Amino acid sequence: MGYRYQQLERELIEQISSGRIPVGSKLPSIRLQCQQTGFSKATVIHAYERLEAAGFVEVRRKSGYFVSAQQDAEPGLAAIEPTLPQVMTEPHLIDMSDVMRDIMTHNAAFDIAPQMDKRSQRPxxxxxxxxxxxxxxxxxxxxxxxxxxxxxxxxxxxxxxxxxxxxxxxxxxxxxxxxxxxxxxxxxxxxxxxxxxxxxxxxxxxxxxxxxxxxxxxxxxxxxxxxxxxxxxxxxxxxxxxxxxxxxxxxxxxxxxxxxxxxxxxxxxxxxxxxxxxxxxxxxxxxxxxxxxxxxxxxxxxxxxxxxxxxxxxxxxxxxxxxxxxxxxxxxxxxxxxxxxxxxxxxxxxxxxxxxxxxxxxxxxxEKHLRKLKPLLKAQRDQLIELLFQFWQSLGEIRISQPQGGLALWVELEERFNVAACYLDARRQGIVITPGNLFTAQDQFKHCLRISFAHPWNDQRKEAIKRLGAILLKKGLS
Amino acid sequence: MGYRYQQLERELIEQISSGRIPVGSKLPSIRLQCQQTGFSKATVIHAYERLEAAGFVEVRRKSGYFVSAQQDAEPGLAAIEPTLPQVMTEPHLIDMSDVMRDIMTHNAAFDIAPQMDKRSQRPxxxxxxxxxxxxxxxxxxxxxxxxxxxxxxxxxxxxxxxxxxxxxxxxxxxxxxxxxxxxxxxxxxxxxxxxxxxxxxxxxxxxxxxxxxxxxxxxxxxxxxxxxxxxxxxxxxxxxxxxxxxxxxxxxxxxxxxxxxxxxxxxxxxxxxxxxxxxxxxxxxxxxxxxxxxxxxxxxxxxxxxxxxxxxxxxxxxxxxxxxxxxxxxxxxxxxxxxxxxxxxxxxxxxxxxxxxxxxxxxxxxEKHLRKLKPLLKAQRDQLIELLFQFWQSLGEIRISQPQGGLALWVELEERFNVAACYLDARRQGIVITPGNLFTAQDQFKHCLRISFAHPWNDQRKEAIKRLGAILLKKGLS
The missing domain is CATH 3.40.640.10 (Type I PLP-dependent aspartate aminotransferase-like (Major domain))
Structure with missing residues (x-):
């Protein structure tokens, strides 16, 4: 069940998100945490730093770690994080596929159902x-x-x-x-x-x-x-x-x-x-x-x-x-x-x-624009995770990253899937995907894909997620 | 006094610009021109093509060469054209000077006296x-x-x-x-x-x-x-x-x-x-x-x-x-x-x-914009030539290109001049020049410079031409 720091980290995330450690309160000092848990100082520091990096806590100089506002956690999701293969090959010259050009030509690096709508509300x-x-x-x-x-x-x-x-x-x-x-x-x-x-x-x-x-x-x-x-x-x-x-x-x-x-x-x-x-x-x-x-x-x-x-x-x-x-x-x-x-x-x-x-x-x-945009993106991220759970149940085990910022999720399907094999079928239905193998020049991540939450989950995009699940089942198991 | 085609070309330019061959009229056919002048067919064709390239005449298919509208010529200037050295060295890797960066930083590749004036009229x-x-x-x-x-x-x-x-x-x-x-x-x-x-x-x-x-x-x-x-x-x-x-x-x-x-x-x-x-x-x-x-x-x-x-x-x-x-x-x-x-x-x-x-x-x-811009540029070109004759007399013989388009003149001073040596002195007076040696990676064109006619010759720019003449005399003969 992972490293000790991960164990501590998960416990703390759970306590923070359940409110047992409330926003603004101080985490136990590193020394105290070591005493309470029996973990080494390095383990506690590592866990605290990761919580900081993820935005759960913030450091106040000479005072310690305090629980941040604006954060909530998905303890349920923590259990289904991606487990990436730690593969490494020698340095080499590469040859990228034409798929990327196709995605760009379809204006869709960050939209599963690109539809630049004239009528859509401008922020x-x-x-x-x-x-x-x-x-x-x-x-x-x-x-x-x-x-x-x-x-x-x-x-x-x-x-x-x-x-x-x-x-x-x-x-x-x-x-x-x-x-x-x-x-x-x-x-x-x-x-x-x-x-x-x-x-x-x-x-x-x-x-x-x-x-x-x-x-x-x-x-x-x-x-x-x-x-x-x-x-x-x-x-x-x-x-x-x-x-x-x-x-x-x-x-x-x-x-x-x-x-x-x-x-x-x-x-x-x-x-x-x-x-x-x-x-x-x-x-x-x-x-x-x-x-x-x-x-x-x-x-x-x-x-x-x-x-x-x-x-x-x-x-x-x-x-x-x-x-x-x-x-x-x-x-x-x-x-x-x-x-x-x-x-x-x-x-x-x-x-x-x-x-x-x-x-x-x-x-x-x-700054004003960012203050509006970020909660929107966060909500869209959460909606996307819900949509995946709702529509992709039949795909078996799914692992999803939990980014605390940015515009996209990383989704790992079971290894039997080949996402890239579905690219053209999806595109015929107006769905543009970014298969995992685009993010490497090595032969890996074929069972993965990136899905953007940059756009609102209107009916068309919800439908795209649903349909994509069906396409993956039908064509992705070749 | 140059090649035969140049001789014929000059005569024709003179006749066109003096109105002896009026706009819209046909030049003598190539055969007739050969008979009248005793020149070879190749010479006549060469001269006609050069007149066409310079915009003095235009070809009408199967009819011959006709005098273009919108053109006038500077026969007086024809005598003082640049005589470029036809030097050629071996291919080589090059190292361009910092002067170019300085010119760009001063926003002045095409303005001798850069002064982006908020009040100036927008076209x-x-x-x-x-x-x-x-x-x-x-x-x-x-x-x-x-x-x-x-x-x-x-x-x-x-x-x-x-x-x-x-x-x-x-x-x-x-x-x-x-x-x-x-x-x-x-x-x-x-x-x-x-x-x-x-x-x-x-x-x-x-x-x-x-x-x-x-x-x-x-x-x-x-x-x-x-x-x-x-x-x-x-x-x-x-x-x-x-x-x-x-x-x-x-x-x-x-x-x-x-x-x-x-x-x-x-x-x-x-x-x-x-x-x-x-x-x-x-x-x-x-x-x-x-x-x-x-x-x-x-x-x-x-x-x-x-x-x-x-x-x-x-x-x-x-x-x-x-x-x-x-x-x-x-x-x-x-x-x-x-x-x-x-x-x-x-x-x-x-x-x-x-x-x-x-x-x-x-x-x-x-197209409307170009119709307004081009006569303006042509007038500015002519003004610049006049300014050079007016202010740079004491510099000795000057050779000037006669572009029938574009934004700049090429000026050749006597070989004893070194234009680049005046760069910093000119800049101290708010004058930015593009010395001839910027247009080559070989050791030549030191006595030359490009002067833009892209901007109207207001008092400031006229003064810049005048002052530059003085700087060249004082610092350019090192």
Missing amino acids: VGITDLNRCLARALRQQAGSAHQYYDEPAGLLSLRQQIAQRYQRLGCHVNEADVLITAGCQHGLSLALQSCCKPGDIVAVESPGFYGVLQLLESMGLQVLEIPVTAHEGLSIEALSNALGKWEIAACVVTPAFATPLGSVMPVNERKKLIQLAEQFGFTIVEDDIYADLSFGARQPPLKQLDQSQHVILCGSYSKSLSRELRLGWVIASHGQAALMGLKMVNILALSRFTQQGLVEYLNEGMY | VGITDLNRCLARALRQQAGSAHQYYDEPAGLLSLRQQIAQRYQRLGCHVNEADVLITAGCQHGLSLALQSCCKPGDIVAVESPGFYGVLQLLESMGLQVLEIPVTAHEGLSIEALSNALGKWEIAACVVTPAFATPLGSVMPVNERKKLIQLAEQFGFTIVEDDIYADLSFGARQPPLKQLDQSQHVILCGSYSKSLSRELRLGWVIASHGQAALMGLKMVNILALSRFTQQGLVEYLNEGMY
């Missing part, structure tokens, strides 16, 4: 954003259309982004920030700046397919490092790999990594940075989901980065709008090289979209 | 464009912010771009068009699709610094092919080079190539395509300035491309707005590979900017 936060963009267009300097945006991006936007990270304890300033055309663009520039063809790059497995595709197009070798639902990238596996291969970079999403939604505990983050220092590789951090934490917003890995080994990438695409095409790369040194790469790649960005966004941020509209 | 065409963009924002589907644009770009924009080229005689359709974040982005994707590190790429010399920077960042070897003010890329030099080296691609701007504004005659274009067929290299065509022709809009090289050797890149940045960040790549095959490269690089573009632009194009506003 207030987006109406506000569009208003800010339109105002920026009206207020534009008369000759602005004749000038390119400066290479680093709009200064006021860089300041906003730097300040936001400063509030999270990061030592960054506007000169470190480079505005990009989204997070994928940032990852692309970051990897170009620290890798040359043939280099080995460590990635999460399962992990973001966009990174796998990027590595493929850059002629970089992929080394997939297993992740766990609770801790993300396995530091142990990475550490072993570093003994065998020379790794140029490690791409990691410490907060709500797609597809599992794992959050790296602080201790694991520290170990990762220590490894980067010891072995001299670059950590490319993908911070795109961190603003979508159902609990407190976690600082990025970059916050712990004293030795400048982390290049931090982020974007407003997931948390605000995929239409903005604005993201950032933060590298304390190497910023000039990144800017050079951006210039030869896309020269510049729209100034007016940046100006509109700055106004939006300045007026606190982004 | 009607841009107010219209911004209105279309704002309307697209208002009319956006309610959940559009949750969906990425499809990988190839908005279908209706691709159709518009394809139709425009179809009207110019190109066999392209919307499936061949990939929307990009501008022309530089298109060039970047195009070169990625046809070159691997270490490959040799032929470029115009002097030529666009953005291409040189791109080749540097991609680890490609540069082979600079001399250009002439009248014919652009020297086909003879390229042909010789092809005998010596294996060239993977040739980047060429057949219409109003920066910095000289040369236009490749039809015959030279045909020869270029023949060479591509014979030696199996890809032609990457930069069509960004073609819409800014003071005469008729020339078809792209792609129009002659029966054998699919041309990848055509273009953008609305120069002819409409640098704020849009929208361009295109057209490759009849290899489109899937380009789309894959775009996806891993920037994933997608803003849908609303594309939707706004489509409405703008649909309503004929772009």
Whole structure:
């Protein structure tokens, strides 16, 4: 029944969610907990840190761990967490499938039943954003259309982004920030700046397919490092790999990594940075989901980065709008090289979209938007879990991740299933799925899939879940 | 006094501009011209084609050459055309200077006295464009912010771009068009699709610094092919080079190539395509300035491309707005590979900017905008030439290109000058120059500079030209 820290963790989650340890109250001190449970200090610390990473508790300096508000737990679900195989093969050049292009062409990476509905209600936060963009267009300097945006991006936007990270304890300033055309663009520039063809790059497995595709197009070798639902990238596996291969970079999403939604505990983050220092590789951090934490917003890995080994990438695409095409790369040194790469790649960005966004941020509209969005996403996550239990009972045992943020669940079916085999059948019924094997270049996760809870569960999407269950039973057992 | 075709060409320009051969009238047939002048048929054809390329005359099928409207000539200037050295060195990896970054950071690639003035009048065409963009924002589907644009770009924009080229005689359709974040982005994707590190790429010399920077960042070897003010890329030099080296691609701007504004005659274009067929290299065509022709809009090289050797890149940045960040790549095959490269690089573009632009194009506003812009640019070009004659007399002999389109002049001073040596002195006075040596990675064009006529010659910019003359005299003769 798992490790001791998991045992303690589950007990505490149950006590917190049942209200036996109420919101705002202090957890027993580490010493007291050791005495009460007989567990070692390391076990208790580990469990407490994981509760913190998951947003159940927060640390108050020199006072201890306190139960957070805004959190509830799913103790029932804790029993059906994914049990990922910890498989690792050698680094290799990869060839991604066409399925990903098909999914993108159908506009459906995050919607099981894509249906961009003109009539659907626009969230207030987006109406506000569009208003800010339109105002920026009206207020534009008369000759602005004749000038390119400066290479680093709009200064006021860089300041906003730097300040936001400063509030999270990061030592960054506007000169470190480079505005990009989204997070994928940032990852692309970051990897170009620290890798040359043939280099080995460590990635999460399962992990973001966009990174796998990027590595493929850059002629970089992929080394997939297993992740766990609770801790993300396995530091142990990475550490072993570093003994065998020379790794140029490690791409990691410490907060709500797609597809599992794992959050790296602080201790694991520290170990990762220590490894980067010891072995001299670059950590490319993908911070795109961190603003979508159902609990407190976690600082990025970059916050712990004293030795400048982390290049931090982020974007407003997931948390605000995929239409903005604005993201950032933060590298304390190497910023000039990144800017050079951006210039030869896309020269510049729209100034007016940046100006509109700055106004939006300045007026606190982004925070307001997030405050509305996050409970919505959480409710949609819960509904999705219910829908799966309701409609997929006949599929046998199902394991589901319990992300405390982000946009998607990871669902593991029994190993006899082949989700990818259902792709075309589902698409014929207007259902677009992201099979588990897209999140790896190794031969695994065929019985898994990612399901997004980014959209409201209207009748069409409920029906899609139901039908998909039937398709999986009919076609997925080949 | 030059070749025979030049002699005939000058005589005809003089007769056309003096009105002795009026607009709409037919030039003597080639046979008759040969009889009257004693020149060979090849000489006459060459001269006629050059007049056509420069927009003085147009060909009517089976009828002959007719004098175009909208043209006037500067016979006085014909005598002071640039005489470019036809230097060519071996292919080599390059290292571009920081000056370019400085120029971009000062927002001044196309403005000698950058001063983005809030109070300056916005052209009607841009107010219209911004209105279309704002309307697209208002009319956006309610959940559009949750969906990425499809990988190839908005279908209706691709159709518009394809139709425009179809009207110019190109066999392209919307499936061949990939929307990009501008022309530089298109060039970047195009070169990625046809070159691997270490490959040799032929470029115009002097030529666009953005291409040189791109080749540097991609680890490609540069082979600079001399250009002439009248014919652009020297086909003879390229042909010789092809005998010596294996060239993977040739980047060429057949219409109003920066910095000289040369236009490749039809015959030279045909020869270029023949060479591509014979030696199996890809032609990457930069069509960004073609819409800014003071005469008729020339078809792209792609129009002659029966054998699919041309990848055509273009953008609305120069002819409409640098704020849009929208361009295109057209490759009849290899489109899937380009789309894959775009996806891993920037994933997608803003849908609303594309939707706004489509409405703008649909309503004929772009053509209307161009009809206003082009005479303005032509007048600004003439004013700039006058300003140079007025203020730079003390600099000795000056040679100036006579572009029949585009945004900039190429100015050759006497060889004793070093323009780049004046860069910082000029910048201290708010003057940003683009010295000739930026347009090459070889040690040449130090006595040259490009001067833009994209902006109105207000007092500040007139003063900048005057002051720059003084700076060149004081600091440029080191």
